Amino acid sequence: MTGVQTCALPILIFVRKSIIFSYLLAALSLADCQAAGIQIGRTRVIYEAKSREVALTLVNKEQELPWLVQSWTDNGDEKTRGPFIITPPLFRLDPQKEQSLRITWTGAPLPTDRESLFYLNVRTIPATAKEEQQKNKLRLIYKTRLKMFWRPEALTGSPGETCEKLRFRLAGNTLQIINDGDFYSVFDSLSVGATAIKKADMIAPKSTVSIPMNAAPAGKTVTWRCITDFGNASQPNTATLLVE
Numbered sequence: 001m002t003g004v005q006t007c008a009l010p011i012l013i014f015v016r017k018s019i020i021f022s023y024l025l026a027a028l029s030l031a032d033c034q035a036a037g038i039q040i041g042r043t044r045v046i047y048e049a050k051s052r053e054v055a056l057t058l059v060n061k062e063q064e065l066p067w068l069v070q071s072w073t074d075n076g077d078e079k080t081r082g083p084f085i086i087t088p089p090l091f092r093l094d095p096q097k098e099q100s101l102r103i104t105w106t107g108a109p110l111p112t113d114r115e116s117l118f119y120l121n122v123r124t125i126p127a128t129a130k131e132e133q134q135k136n137k138l139r140l141i142y143k144t145r146l147k148m149f150w151r152p153e154a155l156t157g158s159p160g161e162t163c164e165k166l167r168f169r170l171a172g173n174t175l176q177i178i179n180d181g182d183f184y185s186v187f188d189s190l191s192v193g194a195t196a197i198k199k200a201d202m203i204a205p206k207s208t209v210s211i212p213m214n215a216a217p218a219g220k221t222v223t224w225r226c227i228t229d230f231g232n233a234s235q236p237n238t239a240t241l242l243v244e
Helices: 030-034 159-164
Strands: 011-016 019-024 038-040 044-048 054-060 067-074 084-087 090-093 098-105 116-126 137-151 167-171 174-179 185-192 207-212 221-226 237-240
Touching (some): 038 116, 044 054, 044 098, 067 084, 067 098, 159 185
Parallel strands (some): 044 137
Antiparallel strands (some): 011 137, 038 054, 054 098, 067 116, 084 098, 116 137, 167 174, 174 207, 185 221, 221 237
């Protein structure tokens, strides 16, 4: 499941004289993520439309070395910038210090009858100690992506209610998930009978997601949890699978 934000892949930088080689790591353990130096204050950002801005706190947990921090938003394609301004977009964060990112909506038109999803990117680059600067050295550049939900004022219900009211239907060997609500639902877990649906990620407001299944599930009881605004899993919900 990808409902809980995890540390993104780091880039390995191998420096030798004037030649720089970049490699993208295939995986990163949670322990590595926690040792990355910069601690991010939450796993998702909720931007209430009525708010002038939203703040996200970053803390440098290092004892001696500063980090360079760069932040921006995108529309989900990792290319198109989102309609938000982040202040400061680039700064140095000294050891044992904290800095708040201030996120401000530009005023660009957004849907008012449902949530919109964007992503906040935080790239962190560690400084090199003076005694290490002349040595061949592998350096990690960390990039973390957080889901950022734009939440209009006049929405009906709540994220929790939207999660509880999801509907599930089996059409052949395809599981259909229907979200009639105004909010995104991000899955922490989903199973039909004893079959875990590992491909389930999230479902947008007022939409249907279809997930192919290798075989018909054993059982008609659907059990699921969603990720809350605080980044933890909700209480389990259950429903009966409708079969066409």
